[in-house]
Each structure stands twice: as C-alpha cells, then as structure tokens.
Amino acid sequence: MSHLYNLAIIGAGPAGIATAIESYMQGIRDIVLLExxxxxxxxxxxxxxxxxRVDKDWKGQKVELDGRLFFVDGTKETTLDFFDQLLDRHSVELQTHVEVESIIKKEHYxxxxxAGKMIRAKNVVVTIGRMGKVNKPKYPIAPGIKNKIVYTLESCSEGEKILIVGGGDSAVEYAVDLSEKNDVAICYRRETFRRANPTNQTNIANxxxxxxxxxxxxxxxxxxxxVDGRVKVIYREIEPEIFDRVVFAIGGTTPSGFLSASGIEEIDGKPVHDENYETNIKGLFVAGDITQERGxxxxxxxxHGYAIACYIQAIDK
Structure with missing residues (x-):
C-alpha cells in the first residue's frame, strides 16, 4: 500500500500500451497497466x-506517427503480436483481471x-475504449432468450439462422463471415451501409x-x-421473424459514469482535455478513442500516448 507508482494506466489497448512504452522510453519507471x-x-x-485487416488509419484518416512506435497495417494476429513484443521488451507491469472502480485525487497522488485492492500513483491515464462498454438495445428482450443475444461471434454455431443488427464495419464483417455456413440476415435502421469502409461496402453488396x-x-x-427458446424479432415496419440467434454490432459508448465518478468533466459525451490530454484534474489524463466522437x-x-509521455517527463524534470 505504501508503494507509489509514477504512472498508472487504465486500459491495455493500443493507447494504453503506447502510453506505457513511450513513457518507459522517456526514462519514466514504475509504470503499471491495469486491464x-x-x-x-x-x-x-x-x-x-x-x-x-487492421489498419493504422481508421476509415482512411491519415495520421503521421509522432513517437517511437512503428505500427503498420496488418491483421488481428500481427497486431496482437506487435503489442506482445512491446510489452515483452520493456519493464512495464501488466495487471489483468482488475477492474478500476474509482480514481480519487489526493494532495500529491x-x-x-x-475490488479488494488499491494502488497509488502520481499520474493516471484513462484509456478505456468505447467497446469496454458496448451499446446494448433499449427495447424489451424476453429473459428466456438472453443466451441467444450476443455481441461477438464466439458462441455462434454452424447452421443457425442468425440476424446481425448494425450497419458499421463489425456488423458487415460478421454478416459476410457467418454467411458461409449460416442463414444470415442483417438489419440496419438506415437504407445503406455508408458507415462501413469501402472494402466492407463492396463485400456486403456482393x-x-x-x-x-x-x-x-x-x-x-x-x-x-x-418462442420456444428461439428469438422472435418484432419489427416496427414489417412482420416479425424468428431466428436462432441475434448478434448486436452497434458499437460502444464513452464510459460517462466512470469518468463522472472520477471528477472528469465532459462536453457532448467526450472528456474535456487540453493539448497534452490532461483533464480538468491535474495529473489525470485521457487517451484513445474515448477522446473522439466515433472512435x-x-x-x-x-x-496520444507519446504526447502524454513527453508531457509527464517534462514536468517531472
């Protein structure tokens, strides 16, 4: 309990790992990643x-890398390997299966x-991604079919009749992928899949x-x-239909409750921060897709990780 970390990072996604590794490269030690x-x-x-496919630039948004981490386009597997290697090569502590409940500002830390533990840190960076809190439907769902309502493809089985709900990249990819061995429909409240990237628009059209x-x-x-363990989907405009499973791919939201409980101010659903990604609370930063409108x-x-690392290193001199 008496140990004081220089830096605690909440969330071990790209922004969290980048903050940790860039900080280590700046000479900062005693860094912990909480996942x-x-x-x-x-x-x-x-x-x-x-x-x-995992692209460096989201939906073609070209971004030049500022720091020392050279990330290139690849696949899910090569991306995970890239971050594995970063963590293996640098002395950054990674604690998993720990969910942060609150951040309390004291005088100097x-x-x-x-749950059941507390750490102290001079600086804290929140990099919880939007998918840490997936969007869930607000309409009624019968209790008996909860196990038929999913948000990933992990529990989908071959031969099922499946409805995908959503119109973004994940929804389109799920539909195309599952269609090889399943009867698949995709439901979206809009008339086109304009949110999806061009490759996915072509794939779903085909x-x-x-x-x-x-x-x-x-x-x-x-x-x-x-309906006897199957899902009857009630549509507003057309007749109902029965499916074996429904997969929701409708994105995620900023964890506003957590940010508010930590004292971080928000405007229009985004945490307030300055050019160094420091919030209204000195020493408390935000990074990653929670700082953006739609990821x-x-x-x-x-x-973001590089900018935060440079700033912390500068003020600690």
Missing part, C-alpha cells in the same frame, strides 16, 4: 474475427481503487447480390420475444 480482461487489447481479441446475406434495411426493431485510429491512440 479488466484476461489480456491486453481485449477489444481486438473479442470483436475482430480471425485474420481481420491518486488512489486507484479496484453478398447481397449473390443472396448470401439477406438485407433488412430502413427497418427498426421494437423488441425480442421468446479513432490506432495511430491516434499511439500519438
């Missing part, structure tokens, strides 16, 4: 299918509170043309009912 899941980059592990994926576009869902590129997250 609630069993390994770093849980969003990539959970929500990206195997061999999924922060208390970072987790899948629809070849009748591999059935589109249900411009349609809203009002509820999910239980951000890995390159942006790496640059």
């Amino acid at each position: 609630k899941d069993q390994n770093h980059n849980s969003t990539i592990r959970k929500y990206y299918k195997d061999n999924k 922060f208390e970072v509170n987790m 899948a629809i043309i070849h009748k591999e994926v059935r589109p249900i576009l411009g349609i809203n869902i009002d509820g999910l009912e239980d 951000g590129s890995i390159a942006l997250g790496l640059n």
Whole structure:
C-alpha cells in the first residue's frame, strides 16, 4: 500500500500500451497497466474475427506517427503480436483481471481503487475504449432468450439462422463471415451501409447480390420475444421473424459514469482535455478513442500516448 507508482494506466489497448512504452522510453519507471480482461487489447481479441485487416488509419484518416512506435497495417494476429513484443521488451507491469472502480485525487497522488485492492500513483491515464462498454438495445428482450443475444461471434454455431443488427464495419464483417455456413440476415435502421469502409461496402453488396446475406434495411426493431427458446424479432415496419440467434454490432459508448465518478468533466459525451490530454484534474489524463466522437485510429491512440509521455517527463524534470 505504501508503494507509489509514477504512472498508472487504465486500459491495455493500443493507447494504453503506447502510453506505457513511450513513457518507459522517456526514462519514466514504475509504470503499471491495469486491464479488466484476461489480456491486453481485449477489444481486438473479442470483436475482430480471425485474420481481420487492421489498419493504422481508421476509415482512411491519415495520421503521421509522432513517437517511437512503428505500427503498420496488418491483421488481428500481427497486431496482437506487435503489442506482445512491446510489452515483452520493456519493464512495464501488466495487471489483468482488475477492474478500476474509482480514481480519487489526493494532495500529491491518486488512489486507484479496484475490488479488494488499491494502488497509488502520481499520474493516471484513462484509456478505456468505447467497446469496454458496448451499446446494448433499449427495447424489451424476453429473459428466456438472453443466451441467444450476443455481441461477438464466439458462441455462434454452424447452421443457425442468425440476424446481425448494425450497419458499421463489425456488423458487415460478421454478416459476410457467418454467411458461409449460416442463414444470415442483417438489419440496419438506415437504407445503406455508408458507415462501413469501402472494402466492407463492396463485400456486403456482393453478398447481397449473390443472396448470401439477406438485407433488412430502413427497418427498426421494437423488441425480442421468446418462442420456444428461439428469438422472435418484432419489427416496427414489417412482420416479425424468428431466428436462432441475434448478434448486436452497434458499437460502444464513452464510459460517462466512470469518468463522472472520477471528477472528469465532459462536453457532448467526450472528456474535456487540453493539448497534452490532461483533464480538468491535474495529473489525470485521457487517451484513445474515448477522446473522439466515433472512435479513432490506432495511430491516434499511439500519438496520444507519446504526447502524454513527453508531457509527464517534462514536468517531472
């Protein structure tokens, strides 16, 4: 309890790892990464299918890397390998299966509170990604079908009739991927998949043309009912339909409750910060896609980590 870390980072995704490694390269020691899941980059592990392309720049947004981490386009597997190697090569402590409940500012340090334990740190960086809090539907879902409502492809089985809900890249990729061995429909409240990147727009268009994926576009869902353990989808505009499973791929949200409890101010759903990503609380920073309106590129997250590392190193001199 008496140990004082120089830097505690909440969330071991790209921005969190970049902050840790860039800080280490700046000469900062006593760094701890706190991750609630069993390994770093849980969003990539959970929500990206195997061999999924991972681009440095999100939706073509070109970002020049500022720091010392050279990240290039690759796949899910090469991206995880890249971050594995970074952590292996530098003395950064990674604690997994720890979920931070609150950050309390003291006079010269922060208390970072987790279930059953607490650590102290001079500086804290919050890099919780939006997918740390996935969007869930607000309409009624019958209790008996909760196990049929999922947010990744992990529990989907071959031969199921599956409805994908969403219109972004993940939804499109899920639909195309599952269509090889399943009867798949995709429901989106808009008429087109304009949120998806050009490659995915082409893939879903081809899948629809070849009748591999059935589109249900411009349609809203009002509820999910239980019909003998299967999911009856109640649409607002068309007749209901029964599926074996429903996969939601409707993105994530800023963890506003956690930010508010930590005293971090927000405007329009984004945490307030300055050019160094320091919030209204001195020594408490934010980085990664929670600083962006609709997520951000890995390159942006790496640059946030570099900027924070440079600033902390400068003020600690």
